[in-house]
Amino acid sequence: MKQVIIATKNIGKAREFQELLEKKGIEVKSLLDFPNCPDVEETGSTFAENAVLKAEAMAHYFHAIVIADDSGLSIDALDGRPGVYSARYAGEEKNDQKNIAKVLEELKGIPFEKRTARFHCALAVAAPGRRTTVVEGTCEGYITEVPKGENGFGYDPIFYVPQKGKTMAELSKEEKNQISHRAKALAKLEKQWDEIINDKE
Numbered sequence: 001m002k003q004v005i006i007a008t009k010n011i012g013k014a015r016e017f018q019e020l021l022e023k024k025g026i027e028v029k030s031l032l033d034f035p036n037c038p039d040v041e042e043t044g045s046t047f048a049e050n051a052v053l054k055a056e057a058m059a060h061y062f063h064a065i066v067i068a069d070d071s072g073l074s075i076d077a078l079d080g081r082p083g084v085y086s087a088r089y090a091g092e093e094k095n096d097q098k099n100i101a102k103v104l105e106e107l108k109g110i111p112f113e114k115r116t117a118r119f120h121c122a123l124a125v126a127a128p129g130r131r132t133t134v135v136e137g138t139c140e141g142y143i144t145e146v147p148k149g150e151n152g153f154g155y156d157p158i159f160y161v162p163q164k165g166k167t168m169a170e171l172s173k174e175e176k177n178q179i180s181h182r183a184k185a186l187a188k189l190e191k192q193w194d195e196i197i198n199d200k201e
């Protein structure tokens, strides 16, 4: 079975990649399987820059093909925040509940129709001796006034998906994987899939 390493320590992301790739017959490992691997500083100013930083550092570390995901939520009424700071919006501890509470506080009094937002996902594929490629996907929605739903991770409970009439956290994992920013970005990698998986260095 072919194997891919996803350069993430986020269990929510790792599970989604497992779900998305294992049906293609690809075994997915994440950095959670390698507890001693180093942390990569996300010093870029865009999702794409950060995805490249993570993918290239880990491809170098593992001498293998690595896919990194840098993603986040961009809210129009907050001038695009939390953006690339989504994971740490309410502090270094990366607490989803606190991040959600901060966003809801900042959006207090703003009516639903002005609470437009989108999830972004940049995926970078890196391997030693290979030119790094980047693809991106987005998913449009609205920020709710209260969290709803138990599925997913991160900001999913406050992200309303109009075409489903539910928050992202109320969708099943199959439903989220049909419409998510991550699934859309991954679909764009499909064309390069054979080359990536059957790497000919």
Ligand SMILES: O=P(O)(O)OP(=O)(O)OP(=O)(O)OC[C@H]1O[C@@H](n2cnc3c(O)ncnc32)[C@H](O)[C@@H]1O
Pocket (backbone or CB within 6 Å): 007, 008, 009, 010, 013, 042, 069, 070, 071, 072, 073, 086, 087, 088, 099, 119, 152, 153, 154, 155, 156, 168, 180, 182
């Ligand atoms: O860097 P890695 O190790 O991959 O893990 P991370 O959680 O730090 O990941 P990012 O730097 O890409 O930050 C992304 C944050 O954006 C949010 N996010 C990304 N994708 C999401 C999704 O599908 N649903 C909800 N929130 C999401 C969530 O808060 C993530 O922590």
Ligand SMILES: [Mg+2]
Pocket (backbone or CB within 6 Å): 042, 087
């Ligand atoms: Mg991160």
